[in-house]
Amino acid sequence: xxxxxxxxxxxxxxxxxxxxxxxxxxxxxxxxxxxxxxxxxxxxxxxxxxxxxxxxxxxxxxxxxxxxxxxxxxxxxxxxxxxxxxxxxxxxxxxxxxxxxxxxxxxxxxxxxxxxxxxxx
Amino acid sequence: xxxxxxxxxxxxxxxxxxxxxxxxxxxxxxxxxxxxxxxxxxxxxxxxxxxxxxxxxxxxxxxxxxxxxxxxxxxxxxxxxxxxxxxxxxxxxxxxxxxxxxxxxxxxxxxxxxxxxxxxx
Amino acid sequence: xxxxxxxxxxxxxxxxxxxxxxxxxxxxxxxxxxxxxxxxxxxxxxxxxxxxxxxxxxxxxxxxxxxxxxxxxxxxxxxxxxxxxxxxxxxxxxxxxxxxxxxxxxxxxxxxxxxxxxxxx
Amino acid sequence: xxxxxxxxxxxxxxxxxxxxxxxxxxxxxxxxxxxxxxxxxxxxxxxxxxxxxxxxxxxxxxxxxxxxxxxxxxxxxxxxxxxxxxxxxxxxxxxxxxxxxxxxxxxxxxxxxxxxxxxxx
Numbered sequence: 001x002x003x004x005x006x007x008x009x010x011x012x013x014x015x016x017x018x019x020x021x022x023x024x025x026x027x028x029x030x031x032x033x034x035x036x037x038x039x040x041x042x043x044x045x046x047x048x049x050x051x052x053x054x055x056x057x058x059x060x061x062x063x064x065x066x067x068x069x070x071x072x073x074x075x076x077x078x079x080x081x082x083x084x085x086x087x088x089x090x091x092x093x094x095x096x097x098x099x100x101x102x103x104x105x106x107x108x109x110x111x112x113x114x115x116x117x118x119x120x121x
Numbered sequence: 122x123x124x125x126x127x128x129x130x131x132x133x134x135x136x137x138x139x140x141x142x143x144x145x146x147x148x149x150x151x152x153x154x155x156x157x158x159x160x161x162x163x164x165x166x167x168x169x170x171x172x173x174x175x176x177x178x179x180x181x182x183x184x185x186x187x188x189x190x191x192x193x194x195x196x197x198x199x200x201x202x203x204x205x206x207x208x209x210x211x212x213x214x215x216x217x218x219x220x221x222x223x224x225x226x227x228x229x230x231x232x233x234x235x236x237x238x239x240x241x242x
Numbered sequence: 243x244x245x246x247x248x249x250x251x252x253x254x255x256x257x258x259x260x261x262x263x264x265x266x267x268x269x270x271x272x273x274x275x276x277x278x279x280x281x282x283x284x285x286x287x288x289x290x291x292x293x294x295x296x297x298x299x300x301x302x303x304x305x306x307x308x309x310x311x312x313x314x315x316x317x318x319x320x321x322x323x324x325x326x327x328x329x330x331x332x333x334x335x336x337x338x339x340x341x342x343x344x345x346x347x348x349x350x351x352x353x354x355x356x357x358x359x360x361x362x363x
Numbered sequence: 364x365x366x367x368x369x370x371x372x373x374x375x376x377x378x379x380x381x382x383x384x385x386x387x388x389x390x391x392x393x394x395x396x397x398x399x400x401x402x403x404x405x406x407x408x409x410x411x412x413x414x415x416x417x418x419x420x421x422x423x424x425x426x427x428x429x430x431x432x433x434x435x436x437x438x439x440x441x442x443x444x445x446x447x448x449x450x451x452x453x454x455x456x457x458x459x460x461x462x463x464x465x466x467x468x469x470x471x472x473x474x475x476x477x478x479x480x481x482x483x484x
Contacts, residue, residue: 009137036403039403040402041292050164050285050286050289054286055274076214080215086186086190088193090193090194094194097191098141157282158417161282162417165417169410172407175407176395251382253376253378256371257371258457288409295399314442315453317438321435321442322457325435328426329428330432335433335436335439339436339440
């Protein structure tokens with residue numbers, strides 16, 4: 001008898017959150033990882049992404065894709081550290097949110113303008 | 122013969138990125154999902170997290186944990202939409218970054234102050 | 243007969259906004275100064291301020307005051323460019339907001355907790 | 364003998380900073396106005412501006428100008444509170460920055476692409 005395989009369509013962050021908390025503890029950084037400090041660090045990384053896209057125009061051609069990808073990884077890293085600091089399972093939160101968002105937009109016809117085109121709010 | 126199981130300690134975002142792009146396409150939202158628009162939406166969600174923590178002080182007791190967890194999910198959702206818009210495998214980027222960060226801080230003694238206590242930069 | 247002196251307690255941004263629009267036009271930068279681009283640039287500067295304060299703790303001693311002051315100037319500069327791009331008199335908006343905020347908090351006793359301790363919302 | 368009139372092309376924030384610190388002290392809010400809390404509040408307001416512009420596209424027609432102007436005032440208010448918290452004369456910092464920026468871009472021909480088209484960095 002084996003455990004069922006994890007659903008590959010669900011985001012599973014348990015493993016990476018554990019690795020990042022080990023990474024943090026090896027360096028004795030837990031004392032820096034309060035939610036406010038990590039939120040400021042997260043805002044700094046989002047600022048770097050914003051800087052990379054500030055003068056490119058909306059056309060895709062000029063987008064510095066590699067620089068942007070690098071910033072996405074930094075943002076994700078602090079987001080996972082934040083989830084650890086708040087003792088939150090980020091993957092479970094994303095799943096929960098996706099279900100409620102799906103319900104919220106259930107009756108919306110394709111192409112209908114919405115306040116939040118990412119589904120988040 | 123089966124594929125090897127995925128390494129549970131690595132962040133695998135392939136499945137969730139596929140689901141989110143399907144969610145987007147069912148609503149005909151791809152035309153809204155350029156990198157700059159999504160970055161502005163991401164900054165808006167980070168702003169909501171910042172607002173939740175602005176007046177709490179650094180002590181953990183007052184942290185509105187559930188509200189914060191909700192914002193983390195919204196941030197993660199736009200981050201994954203951004204990865205899709207930039208055609209980036211977010212999990213692979215996080216892994217790549219974690220490896221280089223580990224090397225960068227390899228000689229750092231525990232507790233040594235660092236400019237970036239999350240490991241990102 | 244002379245004009246009345248401007249009220250020194252009101253923020254007058256007309257002169258600086260004019261200088262900044264001249265600065266912009268001398269460099270032929272108006273085509274870059276759409277509201278979205280400037281908002282991304284503003285978010286980048288706020289990110290730099292956030293980075294300067296991310297690991298300092300709430301105690302004032304460790305605050306890098308000069309670096310923070312420098313970021314405040316950058317934020318103010320993009321904010322004034324944004325006001326120009328939106329054809330807004332920033333000083334007048336601040337005055338208008340301050341009056342309505344004063345009314346909103348008129349009955350609030352000193353020290354009463356408020357959702358927005360800056361008066362903004 | 365009278366003092367010379369203030370240069371109207373310089374941003375003078377002394378009066379408004381004094382009014383805002385009086386506004387703060389009347390409500391006994393100084394204890395909330397540490398630099399980190401105000402930076403989080405500032406990031407929240409920038410997030411509201413970003414949200415107002417996230418789905419408009421770069422064309423000016425769809426820009427919600429009044430909502431944006433309102434957010435600019437909120438951002439300016441927290442920026443001035445931050446200047447107070449850091450004991451900084453914001454107008455003087457903007458002037459200092461404008462002079463150095465003018466020197467930095469002195470040799471730049473009109474229309475030359477620059478990393479920072481606002482002049483800030």
